Structure formats: C-alpha cells, structure tokens
Amino acid sequence: AQRVTQPEKLLSVFKGAPVELKCNYSYSGSPELFWYVQYSRQRLQLLLRHISRESIKGFTADLNKGETSFHLKKPFAQEEDSAMYYCALRRGTASKLTFGTGTRLQVTL
Amino acid sequence: GAGVSQSPSNKVTEKGKDVELRCDPISGHTALYWYRQSLGQGLEFLIYFQGNSAPDKSGLPSDRFSAERTGGSVSTLTIQRTQQEDSAVYLCASSLVGGGAAGELFFGEGSRLTVL
Numbered sequence: 001a002q003r004v005t006q007p008e009k010l011l012s013v014f015k016g017a018p019v020e021l022k023c024n025y026s027y028s029g030s031p032e033l034f035w036y037v038q039y040s041r042q043r044l045q046l047l048l049r050h051i052s053r054e055s056i057k058g059f060t061a062d063l064n065k066g067e068t069s070f071h072l073k074k075p076f077a078q079e080e081d082s083a084m085y086y087c088a089l090r091r092g093t094a095s096k097l098t099f100g101t102g103t104r105l106q107v108t109l
Numbered sequence: 110g111a112g113v114s115q116s117p118s119n120k121v122t123e124k125g126k127d128v129e130l131r132c133d134p135i136s137g138h139t140a141l142y143w144y145r146q147s148l149g150q151g152l153e154f155l156i157y158f159q160g161n162s163a164p165d166k167s168g169l170p171s172d173r174f175s176a177e178r179t180g181g182s183v184s185t186l187t188i189q190r191t192q193q194e195d196s197a198v199y200l201c202a203s204s205l206v207g208g209g210a211a212g213e214l215f216f217g218e219g220s221r222l223t224v225l
Contacts, residue, residue, distance in 0.1 A: 009149075036214075043112075044152075044200065044216040086152060096142065096165050097214060101151030 002027040004089050006100035013077050013107055021072040021103050023061075023087030033063055033070040034088040034097070044086070047072075057081070077107045113217035115201050121223045122191055130186045130220045134203030141184050142214060143176060146198040155199075158184060191224045198222075 003026045013019055025031060033050040048056045050063040050070060061072045070087060087100040114133040122128050134141050143155040154168040158178045169175070173191075178184040188195055198221050202214040 006151075043218055044202075046213045049213075096154050096157045096168075098154060099144070099152035101149070 002031070002089050002091060002098050004087050004098055004100035006085075006087055006103050008103045009101070010104045010106065013105070015079055015107055015109050016076050019072075019074040019077045019081065019105065019107075021085050021087075021105065023070045023072065023100060025068050025070065025087075025089050027068075027089060027091065029091060032090045032092075033061070034090070035059070035061055035070075035072050036086045036088055036099070038084040038086070040083070047085070077105075079107050079109070081105060082107045113201055113203050113215050115199075115217035115220050117220055118218065119221045119223075121225065123225050124193060125190055127187065127189045128191055128222060130188075130199050130201075130222070132184045132186070132201030132203075132217060134182060134184070134201070135215055136182075138203035138205055138215070139181060140204045141178060142202045142204075143184070143186050144200040144202065146200055146219065147196075152200070155186070188222075191222075193224045196222055196224045 005024045007022055035047040036044050037047040038044045048054055059072055059074045061070050063070050084102050084104050086102045088097045090097050116131045120128055139160055141158040145153045145155055156163055156169055156176050157165040160181050161178050173189045176186045198219040200216055200219045202216045204214045
C-alpha cells in the first residue's frame with residue numbers, strides 16, 4: 001500500500017527565513033511525487049512535480065529514493081507563501097493520487 | 110466552463126437524510142476523482158473514474174456512499190442515511206487521461222456538507 005506522511009501540522013517561520021516542509025512516503029515501486037498548495041479561499045492546485053525538476057515560486061523539491069523523502073524547500077520565505085501544503089504520491093499515470101495530511105505554513109513578519 | 114464546477118457549495122442536512130453532490134469536470138478530461146477533506150485528516154481518496162467506469166472505488170467508506178458518472182462527464186456522489194461523521198468538504202478533481210505525464214489534477218471549490 002502507498003502512504004504519504006507529513007509529520008508537521010503547522011510550520012511557522014519568519015519572513016526571509018528558510019522553509020522546509022517534510023514529506024516521506026512508503027511505496028515499493030517508483031512513485032511520482034507532487035506538491036499541491038491551497039491558499040486561503042482558493043482551490044487546491046498543483047505547485048510542482050518531481051519529474052519536472054522545476055522551481056516554482058522559489059520552491060524546489062528533490063526526490064530522495066534512499067530516504068523515501070520529497071521535502072519542499074525555499075531559501076527565503078515570503079508572506080504570500082502562507083498556505084496549506086499537501087504532498088502527494090501516484091503509482092502510475094492511470095491511478096489515484098494519495099495525499100498526506102498536509103502542513104500549514106505560516107509566514108510571519 | 111473554465112474549471113471544475115461543484116454543487117451545492119454548501120449543504121446542511123439532518124442525520125438520516127440522503128444527499129447528492131454534483132461535479133462537472135473540465136471539458137475533455139476523462140479522469141475524475143472524489144476526495145473528502147476533513148479537519149486533521151487531510152485529503153481522503155474516495156473514488157476514481159476513467160470515463161464512465163470506476164477502476165478504483167477503494168476509498169468509499171461504507172455502502173452508504175456511491176458515485177456514478179454518465180456520458181463521461183458529470184459525476185454524482187450520493188450519501189445515503191447521512192451520519193454526523195460524514196460532515197466534511199467533498200472535493201472533485203479532473204484530469205486528462207489518468208493525469209498524463211504531467212499528472213496534474215484540477216480541483217473544484219468543494220461541497221461543504223454539514224450533518225446535524
């Protein structure tokens with residue numbers, strides 16, 4: 001069975017500080033990993049996916065198969081980064097997305 | 110429409126009543142998903158449709174829950190004999206075939222269900 005674990009329910013950081021949102025997964029095959037974000041009063045939306053190896057809004061995430069992790073990082077947090085972040089895993093292109101319980105990021109001045 | 114549309118946006122019902130939640134996916138998206146979002150529980154998968162068939166309905170919590178999709182488009186999630194623990198936000202998402210290489214799901218705004 002596949003599982004996604006986000007150990008932190010809430011992460012509070014100061015503006016300009018580095019951010020790391022943790023995500024660990026359990027799956028025996030080669031998963032596809034994603035980060036989704038939900039800003040206040042907005043729909044849940046894709047932030048980034050591991051296969052693209054892209055940086056979106058300054059965020060990056062590297063898939064570490066040895067540690068089965070896909071942590072989301074940003075060197076300098078901004079107020080507009082405050083949101084709910086969900087890590088998600090998919091086994092293959094025609095299957096469901098399994099989400100973690102989410103981490104609320106709060107960026108304060 | 111421009112995005113995934115869900116109705117009603119809010120539903121308050123009494124325990125024991127049946128409710129129907131509707132999802133209108135993005136035109137051309139063959140895959141459709143239902144999730145349940147509860148406080149502290151994250152996003153709980155309910156069912157996945159590919160076209161009109163449901164290859165994965167493993168997340169439906171009980172036989173009180175059912176879903177159908179017709180014409181490869183609109184989907185309805187039905188909850189019979191609602192219980193207070195069914196209170197949650199029910200999210201619908203759609204994507205291209207199985208999400209494709211990009212894997213992006215497009216979500217609706219959700220239907221908030223409150224069972225009194």
